[in-house]
Amino acid sequence: GQQVxxxxxxxxxxxxxxxxxxxxxxxxxxxxxxxxxxxxGHPVFLIQLVKSGEVKKQKRLTxxxxxxxKNSSLHITATQTTxxxxxxxxxxxxxxxxxxFGEGTQLTVNP
Amino acid sequence: xxKVTQSSRYLVKRTGExxxxxxxxxxxxxxxFWYRQDPGLGLRLIYFSYDVKMKEKGDIPxxxxxxxxxxxRFSLILESASTNQTSMYLCASSGDPLYTQYFGxxxxxxxx
Numbered sequence: 098g099q100q101v102x103x104x105x106x107x108x109x110x111x112x113x114x115x116x117x118x119x120x121x122x123x124x125x126x127x128x129x130x131x132x133x134x135x136x137x138g139h140p141v142f143l144i145q146l147v148k149s150g151e152v153k154k155q156k157r158l159t160x161x162x163x164x165x166x167k168n169s170s171l172h173i174t175a176t177q178t179t180x181x182x183x184x185x186x187x188x189x190x191x192x193x194x195x196x197x198f199g200e201g202t203q204l205t206v207n208p
Numbered sequence: 209x210x211k212v213t214q215s216s217r218y219l220v221k222r223t224g225e226x227x228x229x230x231x232x233x234x235x236x237x238x239x240x241f242w243y244r245q246d247p248g249l250g251l252r253l254i255y256f257s258y259d260v261k262m263k264e265k266g267d268i269p270x271x272x273x274x275x276x277x278x279x280x281r282f283s284l285i286l287e288s289a290s291t292n293q294t295s296m297y298l299c300a301s302s303g304d305p306l307y308t309q310y311f312g313x314x315x316x317x318x319x320x
Contacts, residue, residue, distance in 0.1 A: 106248060130309075139312060199250055200249060
């Protein structure tokens, strides 16, 4: 079945440093979504990427979808303490609404 | 705003008990999902449903069953709880064109 792997599992940064998490799928995806889960909270949708090579930005967050639609990345520029949480990628296959989630990257930001 | 509610935030049960976890969404979504979340393993899909009375197994259905008698409600049942089912259980629903998943607050289940 479809597998989605995410690295790193943990990342500790100083406030102001950049952060990147990477997501790789074992199969070609129709689209990929990113979610953020704050400590003690539940995952909240951030964005969806659909097109090969697509790049989207949300303020300091940059999301990329690979040319082969098998990998994706989330980059945060100049992290802030409000960025703390676990970031999940979730890939959708070629049919249906089911998502396969990566293991998540837990980000800690030291002030 | 979509609202997904779960019956309990915290639950403590004993081994062998039958456990019901309930999830209700208020957006008339067709799709509903049950996940469990464990450290280092991300979100793993237990069961999902595309419509009333319809269910499909996810990646880890063993030891679980589900019920969807009404569109807004999706229940997860642990027929005989075991200690390895101690986990955070998250319900989600989706129904918009992006298939965005909206999550409930989660139920942290401890089986003693």
